[in-house]
Every structure is written in C-alpha cells, then in structure tokens.
Amino acid sequence: MSLGAMTCTRCGDSFEPQEKIVNSNGQLWHTQCFVCAQCFRPFPDDIFYEFEGRKYCEHDFQVLFAPCCGKCNEFIIGRVIKAMNANWHPQCFTCELCMKELADLGFIRNAGRALCHECNARVKAESLGKYMCHKCHSTIDGEPLRWRGDTFHPYHFNCAACGNELTANAREVKSRPGYTANEMNELYCLRCHDKMGIPICGACRRPIEERVVTALGKHWHVEHFVCAKCEKPFMGNRHYERKGLAYCETHYHELFGNLCFVCNSVIYGDVVMALNKAWCTHHFACALCDTKMTQKTKFFEFDQRPICKKCYERFPQELKKRLKRQHEVQARGGKPAV
Amino acid sequence: MSKAARKALDEARETGNPELDLQEKQITSLEELPGLLSLEHITRLTLTHNRLTKVPAAIANLINLEILNLFNNIIEELPTSISSLNKLRILNVGMNRLDELPRGFGSFPVLEVLDITYNNISEGDSLPGNFFMLESLRALYMGDNDFEYISPEIKNLKNLQILSLRDNDLIVVPREIGELTRLRELHLQGNRLEVLPPEVGQLDLLGTRSCLRLEGNPWVPMIADQLLLGPSHVMDMLRNESYKFVYQRHISSGSQPPPKNFEAKNRKISRKRDVA
Numbered sequence: 001m002s003l004g005a006m007t008c009t010r011c012g013d014s015f016e017p018q019e020k021i022v023n024s025n026g027q028l029w030h031t032q033c034f035v036c037a038q039c040f041r042p043f044p045d046d047i048f049y050e051f052e053g054r055k056y057c058e059h060d061f062q063v064l065f066a067p068c069c070g071k072c073n074e075f076i077i078g079r080v081i082k083a084m085n086a087n088w089h090p091q092c093f094t095c096e097l098c099m100k101e102l103a104d105l106g107f108i109r110n111a112g113r114a115l116c117h118e119c120n121a122r123v124k125a126e127s128l129g130k131y132m133c134h135k136c137h138s139t140i141d142g143e144p145l146r147w148r149g150d151t152f153h154p155y156h157f158n159c160a161a162c163g164n165e166l167t168a169n170a171r172e173v174k175s176r177p178g179y180t181a182n183e184m185n186e187l188y189c190l191r192c193h194d195k196m197g198i199p200i201c202g203a204c205r206r207p208i209e210e211r212v213v214t215a216l217g218k219h220w221h222v223e224h225f226v227c228a229k230c231e232k233p234f235m236g237n238r239h240y241e242r243k244g245l246a247y248c249e250t251h252y253h254e255l256f257g258n259l260c261f262v263c264n265s266v267i268y269g270d271v272v273m274a275l276n277k278a279w280c281t282h283h284f285a286c287a288l289c290d291t292k293m294t295q296k297t298k299f300f301e302f303d304q305r306p307i308c309k310k311c312y313e314r315f316p317q318e319l320k321k322r323l324k325r326q327h328e329v330q331a332r333g334g335k336p337a338v
Numbered sequence: 339m340s341k342a343a344r345k346a347l348d349e350a351r352e353t354g355n356p357e358l359d360l361q362e363k364q365i366t367s368l369e370e371l372p373g374l375l376s377l378e379h380i381t382r383l384t385l386t387h388n389r390l391t392k393v394p395a396a397i398a399n400l401i402n403l404e405i406l407n408l409f410n411n412i413i414e415e416l417p418t419s420i421s422s423l424n425k426l427r428i429l430n431v432g433m434n435r436l437d438e439l440p441r442g443f444g445s446f447p448v449l450e451v452l453d454i455t456y457n458n459i460s461e462g463d464s465l466p467g468n469f470f471m472l473e474s475l476r477a478l479y480m481g482d483n484d485f486e487y488i489s490p491e492i493k494n495l496k497n498l499q500i501l502s503l504r505d506n507d508l509i510v511v512p513r514e515i516g517e518l519t520r521l522r523e524l525h526l527q528g529n530r531l532e533v534l535p536p537e538v539g540q541l542d543l544l545g546t547r548s549c550l551r552l553e554g555n556p557w558v559p560m561i562a563d564q565l566l567l568g569p570s571h572v573m574d575m576l577r578n579e580s581y582k583f584v585y586q587r588h589i590s591s592g593s594q595p596p597p598k599n600f601e602a603k604n605r606k607i608s609r610k611r612d613v614a
Contacts, residue, residue, distance in 0.1 A: 261477075262405075262428070264427075264450055264476070276522075276523070276546070276547045276548065276549055277547075287430075287453075288386055288407070288409045288410070288430065288432065289361045289362075289384060289386040289387065289407070289409065290357075290359065290361070290382065290384040290386070290405070290407055291359075291361070303455065303479055303481055303502045303504060303525055304500070304502075304523055304525070304549050305479075311386070311387075311409075311410075314387060314410060316605075316606070316607045318602070318605040318606065318607075319456070319482070319606075322505060322528070322602075326527055326528065326553060326554065329553045329554065330551075330553060333566070333568070
C-alpha cells in the first residue's frame with residue numbers, strides 16, 4: 001500500500017513521507033492524533049482502553065465507564081459486587097454492624113442496611129415487642145408517637161403550631177367545634193397544645209374532645225367523672241362533694257351522711273341526732289318499748305341509746321344506782337369520788 | 339287476757355297496722371292472746387314490760403316480723419325456732435332471766451341489732467356454737483351479763499359498729515377485737531379488766547360519732563393514769579411500744595384476776611330466786 005493511499009483513522013489526512021505513523025491493530029494514526037478520545041492527550045505509557053470503537057486513557061476510561069464503589073468512591077478494577085443498587089469493592093461491601101465482608105457470605109437487607117445473617121437475627125430479636133415506625137419502617141426504641149391510629153418515631157414530625165421537632169408526649173388534636181376540618185388530627189407539642197385551651201380530663205389527663213363536665217374545679221370526660229366510692233359515672237346525675245372528692249347520693253350518705261339507727265337506710269329529710277346516732281323522725285323511739293319520741297321528748301341515756309322516762313323508772317333499783325354512779329364518774333372525767 | 343290487750347289485738351286485725359304494740363298489758367303467756375301468732379302481716383311486735391315466762395315456738399309463724407321487742411319480761415328460755423325469723427332485723431330480749439341462747443341462734447340471716455342486756459348469759463355453754471356467725475349484726479348489746487371472756491370468733495362480726503359489754507365480769511378482751519374495723523362504740527365500763535389489747539388502739543373510737551367507755555375497771559396504773567386524762571390518752575398509749583411490753587408481761591405473768599363482785603351481781607332481778 002502506497003503512502004498516498006494511507007489516511008489517519010482520526011483526521012482522514014494523509015501522512016508525510018518522513019512522518020511517524022502509529023499502527024494499532026491495522027489502523028493508522030498521526031502520532032498527534034493517537035490520543036484519548038476524551039482528553040485529547042497522548043496515552044500515558046501507551047496504555048489505552050477501547051470501548052465502542054473509541055480509545056480512552058486509563059483515567060478517562062475509568063471516569064466514564066468503570067464502576068464506582070458505593071463506599072470508598074474509588075473505581076473498581078477486578079471483581080465488582082453489585083448489591084443494594086450500587087457497586088462495591090468486595091472488601092468495601094461489609095455488614096453495617098459488624099464490618100464482616102459479605103461478598104461470599106451473602107447478606108440480608110434490613111431497614112435499608114445490608115447486614116450479615118447473625119446481625120440481622122440479633123436486630124430482629126431486639127425489635128421483638130417494639131413498635132414499628134409507619135414512616136421509616138424500622139423499630140422504635142423509645143416511646144412511639146401515636147397519630148391517626150399508627151405509631152411513628154416522634155422525630156419524623158414537627159409541631160403544627162411552632163414547628164419544633166416533636167417528642168413522644170406530643171398531642172394529637174382531633175376535630176373540635178369551632179375548628180375547620182383541615183385542622184383535624186394535627187400534632188402539637190405539649191406546650192402549644194396547652195396554649196390551645198383544650199380541657200384536660202382530671203381523671204385520665206387526656207384532652208376532652210367531646211362533652212366536658214366541669215366540677216370540683218376540674219374538667220372531666222363525662223364517663224370519667226365518677227363516684228369516689230363505687231366508681232360509677234354520674235352521667236349528669238347529682239353528685240355530692242366532700243374533701244375534694246365527688247360521691248353519688250347513696251355512697252355520700254353511706255360514708256358521711258346519716259343512716260337511721262332503726263332502718264339503717266339513708267335519711268332523706270329531717271334527721272333526729274342524739275347520742276352519736278341519727279334517726280328518721282318517724283323512727284326515733286325509746287329503745288326499750290318502741291314508744292315514739294320527738295326531738296323535744298326528754299329521754300334517758302342507756303348504753304348510748306335513748307330510753308323514755310317510763311322505761312327508766314321501771315328499771316330495778318340496783319341498776320338505776322349503778323347507772324347513776326357511772327354517770328357521776330363520767331361527769332367527773334373518770335376521777336373517783338372524793 | 340286483759341281488755342286492753344284484746345282491744346289492741348282486734349285493732350291490729352281490723353286496721354291491718356303492721357306494728358303491734360302490746361307493752362305493759364300484764365300478759366303472762368302469748369297463748370292467752372288467741373290469733374296473735376297468726377297475724378302474719380305484722381312487722382313489729384312490742385311486748386315490753388309484761389310477765390311472759392316463755393316464748394312459744396310458734397313465734398316463727400310471724401314470718402314478716404322485722405322488730406321483736408321482749409324487753410323486761412321474765413323469760414327463761416327462747417325457742418330454737420326464733421332464729422328462723424328470716425326478716426328479723428332488731429331483737430330485744432333485754433331484762434329477762436335468760437341463762438343461755440337457744441341452739442342455732444346465730445342463723446338469723448339479717449339480724450342487725452341484738453339486745454340481750456341484763457340477763458344471766460356468759461361465755462361457753464350460754465352461747466350457741468354459731469353465735470358469732472351473725473355477720474349482719476351492727477349493734478350488739480350484752481351489758482349486765484356474766485361474761486368473763488369473749489370468744490376470739492368475735493372477729494367474724496365484720497359489720498359490728500356497736501359493742502356493749504358494760505357491767506359484765508370480763509377479765510380479758512380478745513386481741514381479735516382489733517379486727518372489727520367498723521366498730522365505733524365500745525362499752526367496757528364496770529368489768530374486771532386490768533389491761534386492754536394494743537389492737538384496740540387501731541380502732542376508730544375517738545371520732546365525733548364514736549364512744550369508748552372504760553371506767554370502773556381495776557386497770558393497771560399505766561391505763562388508769564391515762565384514763566384520768568381522757569379516753570384519747572388511753573388510745574394514744576395503747577399504740578406505744580412500751581405499752582405493748584407491759585401488756586405482754588401482764589398476759590404472760592398469769593396473775594390472779596381481780597375477784598368477782600358476787601354481792602352486786604346477786605342483786606340483779608334477772609336471777610331466779612327461790613320463793614321464800
């Protein structure tokens with residue numbers, strides 16, 4: 001082949017008679033044309049890489065086509081591990097917890113991490129009985145935040161009012177009268193929640209979103225305002241207060257009210273009080289002969305019970321004497337007669 | 339039968355009044371009041387201040403009876419059938435001549451107030467085995483009897499609010515009395531007590547509705563001194579460790595109890611006397 005028929009593969013021009021010609025696999029180049037297709041510089045040490053008919057220097061070939069390690073960002077020459085949507089040096093693809101190489105051991109994807117079988121088993125055991133975050137699908141170590149019926153890491157959310165990152169004690173505010181629908185089920189930090197003036201139930205310490213009972217200086221869920229004794233809700237029925245506690249009618253009277261000494265029932269209406277006891281007016285009678293007495297009737301005391309004059313007078317002399325003596329001793333405050 | 343008794347009985351039958359008052363009618367026997375024990379509707383029967391010597395078993399026919407008052411008669415024996423009065427709430431058999439209560443007496447289902455004051459009843463054979471099963475009892479008046487001991491089973495009377503043991507012969511009070519948490523009145527005056535169990539100190543006997551009577555007992559000086567200052571001082575002292583020591587020592591010393599006052603006891607009209 002004559003010199004005139006030969007042309008440079010790159011520029012297509014002919015060669016000068018004394019000019020150096022580069023021959024690579026039967027193709028001919030001017031020396032100044034035999035350069036990297038990317039940087040147009042000669043190949044260092046005459047090493048080039050060919051890809052789709054073009055020749056590249058080592059550096060540019062790697063930049064353009066070689067896989068990059070997902071961990072160290074260096075090019076991967078030799079074995080490439082393709083996993084977790086990335087390429088890795090075998091020595092760079094390790095368990096995120098114990099740093100063991102995973103290339104030959106196999107791995108398990110756990111919450112976006114590659115873990116060895118042992119670490120995965122351990123993590124799984126640890127998360128047993130813990131809540132899962134419905135946003136990031138990993139376990140929640142501390143207190144979960146509950147919102148719209150699911151559990152979350154509190155740090156995925158910010159307070160709807162002040163924008164601060166939330167903690168587990170954030171409050172979910174449901175629909176309330178006077179608030180528009182798009183304010184429903186928002187999360188607020190405790191501080192902002194308190195400032196909104198939603199009444200807090202004095203029993204369960206949770207916000208009251210429906211009917212509010214106000215009593216004893218506190219607010220209550222209707223079903224949480226209960227008798228301190230029987231714990232039945234008053235549900236709008238009358239309650240009786242004593243020492244900061246509320247009682248139903250029956251138990252208030254049972255505990256603090258007057259039970260009739262005769263019928264042992266709660267006394268409604270007028271009460272006769274005598275000798276540390278109480279009677280319905282119509283049950284107040286002599287303890288010995290059942291003769292009715294009134295508040296004005298003069299009576300004698302016998303074992304702290306009222307007895308009428310007639311019954312007392314029928315007592316045997318010796319008993320009257322003894323009772324009289326005991327009365328005198330008591331009147332003197334227990335001191336013996338001088 | 340006296341005219342007055344007959345009149346009251348006729349009236350009860352005619353008007354249907356459930357409360358029958360037959361006090362002070364010189365009645366010596368319920369059999370002399372024909373038809374009385376068939377008045378099923380009556381809820382209260384008052385026979386105070388009569389001369390009854392016994393109560394017939396047919397008293398159990400009065401199935402609706404809630405209050406039965408037999409105070410101040412000369413009854414020597416009650417029928418066993420009396421405890422089948424299923425609605426009886428208040429029973430007063432005070433000031434009679436009872437030496438004992440009948441077998442099965444403790445089976446009243448709803449008895450709330452029992453008054454056996456001024457009889458000749460004491461522990462042991464005088465009380466039937468099931469006496470302390472009267473769980474519904476809220477007041478028990480046993481003053482003017484002959485008790486020297488009270489069974490520890492008294493703790494079963496969980497609802498007891500009033501206990502009178504005035505003028506008996508009590509030598510000790512059982513520690514179990516401390517388990518009667520609802521007790522508000524305790525009458526112990528006129529007995530032979532020297533010490534009280536420290537458990538009494540746990541009871542609520544000093545409130546506005548409470549009553550604690552301790553006079554007329556030969557108390558050890560430690561109690562006697564505090565009693566002069568008032569029952570509240572006694573209660574305070576019962577809770578002291580030093581008193582618990584004194585109590586233990588007294589109990590374990592096995593000293594002779596103070597003597598009985600037979601003379602005073604024999605003056606009681608509940609004693610049967612030989613007709614001279």
